[in-house]
Amino acid sequence: MADLHIDFAGIKSKNPFWLASGPPTNTGYQVQRAFDAGWGGAVWKTLGDPVINVTSRFSGLNYGGQRVAGFNNIELITDRPLEVNLREIRETKRAYPDHAIIASLMVEPKQEKWHEIVKRVEDVGVDGLELNFGCPHGMAERGMGSASGQVPELVEKQTYWTKEAAETPVIVKLTPNITDITATAYAAAQGGADAISMINTINSLMGVDLDTWNTIPNVAGKGTHGGYCGPAVKPIALSMVAECATQPDIPVPISGIGGIENWQDAAEFMLMGASSVQVCTAAMHHGFRIVEDMIDGLNNYLDEKGLASVSDLVGRSVSKYKKWGDLDLNHKVVARINQDYCIHCNKCHIACEDAAHQCIEFYTESDGTRALKVREQDCVGCNLCSIVCPAEGAIDMIDQPSDVSMTWNERQRLISTFGG
Numbered sequence: 147m148a149d150l151h152i153d154f155a156g157i158k159s160k161n162p163f164w165l166a167s168g169p170p171t172n173t174g175y176q177v178q179r180a181f182d183a184g185w186g187g188a189v190w191k192t193l194g195d196p197v198i199n200v201t202s203r204f205s206g207l208n209y210g211g212q213r214v215a216g217f218n219n220i221e222l223i224t225d226r227p228l229e230v231n232l233r234e235i236r237e238t239k240r241a242y243p244d245h246a247i248i249a250s251l252m253v254e255p256k257q258e259k260w261h262e263i264v265k266r267v268e269d270v271g272v273d274g275l276e277l278n279f280g281c282p283h284g285m286a287e288r289g290m291g292s293a294s295g296q297v298p299e300l301v302e303k304q305t306y307w308t309k310e311a312a313e314t315p316v317i318v319k320l321t322p323n324i325t326d327i328t329a330t331a332y333a334a335a336q337g338g339a340d341a342i343s344m345i346n347t348i349n350s351l352m353g354v355d356l357d358t359w360n361t362i363p364n365v366a367g368k369g370t371h372g373g374y375c376g377p378a379v380k381p382i383a384l385s386m387v388a389e390c391a392t393q394p395d396i397p398v399p400i401s402g403i404g405g406i407e408n409w410q411d412a413a414e415f416m417l418m419g420a421s422s423v424q425v426c427t428a429a430m431h432h433g434f435r436i437v438e439d440m441i442d443g444l445n446n447y448l449d450e451k452g453l454a455s456v457s458d459l460v461g462r463s464v465s466k467y468k469k470w471g472d473l474d475l476n477h478k479v480v481a482r483i484n485q486d487y488c489i490h491c492n493k494c495h496i497a498c499e500d501a502a503h504q505c506i507e508f509y510t511e512s513d514g515t516r517a518l519k520v521r522e523q524d525c526v527g528c529n530l531c532s533i534v535c536p537a538e539g540a541i542d543m544i545d546q547p548s549d550v551s552m553t554w555n556e557r558q559r560l561i562s563t564f565g566g
């Protein structure tokens with residue numbers, strides 16, 4: 147069995163699976179049950195000056211047959227008194243000394259506020275701190291959350307203030323509601339962060355009710371923008387992790403968050419550079435026990451790949467993530483239809499005719515049946531036909547080896563040296 151233990155910026159955990167700050171980490175009762183189920187760590191629901199929450203506050207995006215393909219909320223930070231949270235953190239840490247408890251924090255951008263909250267949560271024995279610079283709603287209107295997290299100077303300054311007071315590792319949780327996440331990740335590293343985590347939720351309005359014309363969700367007929375998360379955001383989160391992991395001037399560990407539901411999602415984040423992962427929506431949708439499959443699946447995968455520990459997996463795909471200008475322009479793939487699996491739905495033909503390069507055509511077989519084939523010399527290898535094809539195995543994308551590779555950047559260098 148591979149070793150799933152991690153040491154994330156000094157925070158030790160028996161596996162890389164942590165619950166993200168949110169509804170599943172709201173109370174000691176929940177966090178203790180999560181630890182019993184197998185979670186290695188939990189980031190407590192964000193502490194700060196307690197707020198009043200509205201109802202209703204969640205909505206789910208059902209797409210096709212899948213419930214909760216996306217999830218949206220207008221919940222704020224904890225609405226429970228700080229003293230109650232601190233007492234429960236202390237009790238939970240005492241009862242589960244081998245599990246990681248990280249306190250998520252959000253206060254006004256004032257030095258004394260950060261110093262005070264850091265001292266109070268460290269007094270009850272947390273293993274680390276996570277600064278919530280991410281919430282896109284409610285707190286942002288008061289200068290906190292993503293309002294702070296979108297300004298690199300504020301991220302750097304508040305990280306610095308936290309580090310002045312902190313004795314445990316400081317993770318800075320970044321907002322995706324920004325043009326370039328590496329700017330704030332860099333600011334966090336400059337401020338002395340021991341690690342970064344991403345992503346918090348994405349600004350969103352889930353929908354509008356066509357009968358009442360109310361927003362979804364709504365509070366007595368009024369709505370506001372909320373934070374989007376769940377499976378739909380995974381590609382966005384993964385690309386942000388990749389952007390940070392490939393930057394040498396952001397030399398801190400990354401905790402990956404966003405749409406993680408199973409061990410495969412987690413492994414992808416780890417390959418792209420995350421050394422721990424956090425889960426919120428999937429635990430809300432399916433319950434704490436999903437972690438059992440995550441642990442078993444990751445263990446088997448590491449064994450299959452001949453890797454002794456999680457840390458052997460982390461970052462293995464980072465060197466494969468490049469700028470567009472470093473991709474080989476001479477590399478070609480073409481589509482090939484496998485007649486044994488084709489169900490003759492013609493979706494590939496329609497897609498290629500209407501939205502690609504018009505290279506899938508009908509022909510008549512010797513027994514008189516009509517079938518489709520790809521005119522390979524005209525196929526640009528865009529993948530659209532294989533994406534829309536509903537029959538597994540009916541369209542393969544075949545590599546066409548080329549002898550010489552040439553990237554856009556190399557091409558431009560040649561042109562500037564020898565002329566066009």
Ligand SMILES: Cc1cc2nc3c(=O)[nH]c(=O)nc-3n(C[C@H](O)[C@H](O)[C@H](O)COP(=O)(O)O)c2cc1C
Binds near residue numbers: 166278406
């Ligand atoms: C209802 C809800 C409440 C949340 N509250 C917090 C919070 O208090 N602090 C925080 O840092 N993130 C909070 N989050 C964001 C999650 O921690 C996480 O970053 C985000 O949901 C993406 O992960 P997921 O796709 O696994 O849900 C909340 C998310 C949800 C759905």
